[in-house]
Amino acid sequence: MLISRLYRVLLLAGLLPALPAEACRVTDFFEVALPSPTAGRSAIAVALEAAYPGLQVNEDAGTVVMPSGAVLPLGDDAGRPAPKRLADTTIAEQFAQLYPLDFDPAHREAPWFDPGRARNEAFFRALWFETERAAAASLVAVTYSGAELRTRFSVTSAHCVAAQLQAAFDAIARHGDGMDVYFRSVGGGFNWRKIAGTDRLSTHSFGIAVDLNTALGGYWRWAGAREGAVGPFGNSYPEELVREMERHGFIWGGKWHHFDGMHFE
Numbered sequence: 001m002l003i004s005r006l007y008r009v010l011l012l013a014g015l016l017p018a019l020p021a022e023a024c025r026v027t028d029f030f031e032v033a034l035p036s037p038t039a040g041r042s043a044i045a046v047a048l049e050a051a052y053p054g055l056q057v058n059e060d061a062g063t064v065v066m067p068s069g070a071v072l073p074l075g076d077d078a079g080r081p082a083p084k085r086l087a088d089t090t091i092a093e094q095f096a097q098l099y100p101l102d103f104d105p106a107h108r109e110a111p112w113f114d115p116g117r118a119r120n121e122a123f124f125r126a127l128w129f130e131t132e133r134a135a136a137a138s139l140v141a142v143t144y145s146g147a148e149l150r151t152r153f154s155v156t157s158a159h160c161v162a163a164q165l166q167a168a169f170d171a172i173a174r175h176g177d178g179m180d181v182y183f184r185s186v187g188g189g190f191n192w193r194k195i196a197g198t199d200r201l202s203t204h205s206f207g208i209a210v211d212l213n214t215a216l217g218g219y220w221r222w223a224g225a226r227e228g229a230v231g232p233f234g235n236s237y238p239e240e241l242v243r244e245m246e247r248h249g250f251i252w253g254g255k256w257h258h259f260d261g262m263h264f265e
């Protein structure tokens with residue numbers, strides 16, 4: 001936490017390194033043609049290998065070989081109830097719910113429909129960082145440059161996250177000055193911490209998540225909602241902003257039953 005605070009100060013002081021211009025080629029994920037599962041290979045194996053170059057799924061052995069060489073159990077998805085799955089997620093169970101790309105708030109009304117919110121922590125640590133210090137060493141500043149303000153976020157440069165986020169922000173800014181309000185009073189990016197009310201690491205820990213305007217986004221816990229019985233929420237984030245983030249590879253917490261409307265990861 002101390003390191004996270006130090007990096008917040010560096011960001012606000014403009015002292016975090018900027019994104020190197022040549023770092024990454026930006027991917028439009030709406031244009032990526034996913035290979036269809038071939039004989040004997042599950043959609044999970046195909047999707048994981050397409051998403052993370054250097055990762056290999058060995059379905060016969062039931063293992064995932066990470067780009068670092070670490071070997072993790074793939075596990076299975078035996079259809080456990082969502083609360084159990086959330087507490088102790090296997091890699092396979094991360095795919096139990098498919099994230100919808102259409103902008104229909106009705107999807108999230110189904111209790112426990114939280115696609116992308118169940119995460120295998122060992123997988124995330126092996127893919128991103130084992131320690132706060134290692135995550136902090138990878139940080140760069142990404143800037144939203146709107147009509148009337150500039151807002152900086154600290155995110156990791158690993159796996160092209162910063163380049164993708166910069167491209168998303170630039171695309172959002174091109175939608176006009178109406179977008180600026182979502183970049184005021186932001187929650188920020190990197191922060192090595194647990195998710196409120198849980199023992200699970202937040203994806204902010206790895207520098208792969210950002211919280212935009214905290215007041216406009218809404219968060220189910222702050223709203224006093226009961227877990228598993230969260231009602232509608234007053235989303236005020238526009239579809240064009242969400243789509244630009246999704247196009248660049250970030251999912252939105254506003255599509256979760258346990259909504260986190262400021263959160264993209």
Ligand SMILES: [Zn+2]
Pocket residue numbers: 204209210211260262263264
């Ligand atoms: Zn967040």
